Amino acid sequence: MQLPPAIAARIAQCVLGAEGPRLGIDEEARTHGAIALIGAIGMIWGLRPDGSFWMFDRDFEVALEPLPADCQTQALAWGARRFPWLSELLPVRASDAADCAACRGSGMLSVTWMCPRCEGLGWHSER
Ligand SMILES: [Zn+2]
Known part of the structure; x- marks a missing residue:
């Protein structure tokens, strides 16, 4: 999805570790250049500054793959609970x-x- 520049910049700041939560899912998401929108057993959903959605989970050997488009609204709804400034994308x-x-x-x-x-x-x- 097309991200407003301010949102993309803020995601990039989180990926760099300059802000945002620092749980295990956040650290793993950073290795993929993304922020973690939601983490559950066997599934982490991430969003990159370029507006692309991804899913991965190292602990369960889930390789990095694009998140299906029909999951993106739900992913953003989860993400807005961790990063309230994402709610403007909903x-x-x-x-x-x-x-x-x-x-x-x-x-x-x-x-x-x-x-x-x-x-x-x-x-x-x-x-
Ligand atoms: Zn409902």
């Missing part, structure tokens, strides 16, 4: 959008389970 809620009934607008079904119906946004358009 789709803008339309005026006719309704709160997601499955997650009651929270975007999550539990602490670790993102709502698949709204992809973590907490709403969807009734179209």
Whole structure:
């Protein structure tokens, strides 16, 4: 996806280690030139300053591969929970959008389970 220059620059700063969290998933993401949007067992999703999404997990021998396009909204929703400044990349809620009934607008079904119906946004358009 096309990133605004300010966002791309901030991701680059995180990759350099100048800011952002420093968990194991962050360190591994850095080795791929990316920030870690979400880390779970056997899966880390990352975003590079060039706007490309990736998945990898060294501990589970998951090689670096592009993240499927249909996972990108969910990846960003996760990422905005770790890096609130990524939230401006999320789709803008339309005026006719309704709160997601499955997650009651929270975007999550539990602490670790993102709502698949709204992809973590907490709403969807009734179209
Ligand atoms: Zn939902």
